[in-house]
Amino acid sequence: MNRLQFQPGLSLPAFLEQFGTETQCEAGLESARWPEGFRCPHHGEVDHYVLRKRGRKTFQCQPCRTQTTLIAGSVFQSAHLALTLWFLAIYLISQAKTGLSTLALKRYLGVSYPMAWLIQHKLMQTMTERDAHPMRRGAGR
Ligand SMILES: [Zn+2]
CATH class of the missing domain: 2.20.70 (Ubiquitin Ligase Nedd4; Chain: W;)
Structure with a gap:
């Protein structure tokens, strides 16, 4: 499966332990994109x-x-942000059962409102399209 998945119900500390640094996020993204290298x-x-x-x-x-x-070719190209921020946004959006407002995302990520809107828009686009995913080439275009 060419996708990045967080376990359902993954706690925030557990998430941060796995994807709290840029190097960890890079490794996660790399194995999601190229499972065999x-x-x-x-x-x-x-x-x-x-x-x-x-x-x-x-x-x-x-x-x-x-x-x-x-x-x-991935959604992560749409804004020059650290992968840690993108991963955190994916985590927050995917864990929020009733949806996450742009304002809440802005506060969690510490970015501007337009940036939070862009991140949310791009991720939602790739997360809701059937078979589409942030990791997939051409996603979010
Ligand atoms: Zn070549």
């Missing part, structure tokens, strides 16, 4: 280098030198 989007090559571009984990195919960021 990175593959070049062009020919499925597995040999690659890992680089950092503007702080973002980037994979470069060894034979063809194509670069793919961890978030390329």
Whole structure:
């Protein structure tokens, strides 16, 4: 399954223990996108280098030198935010049984109202579409 899932009823401390740092979120996203490890989007090559571009984990195919960021083509590209914030937003939205207001999300994340609205809008779009998911390529476009 090419998706990121949080256990239902996962407590906030347990969530933070698993996804409280950028490195943990990157690892979670990486295994959700490429469960068997990175593959070049062009020919499925597995040999690659890992680089950092503007702080973002980037994979470069060894034979063809194509670069793919961890978030390329995903909903996480729609705003320049730390993955920890995106993951927390997904957690909060998916755990809120009766829905979460944009204002509440703004307060939880400590972002501006327009940013909270964007995050909510993008995530809801990918979470409610059948078979769509924030991890999927092209999601939220
Ligand atoms: Zn390649």
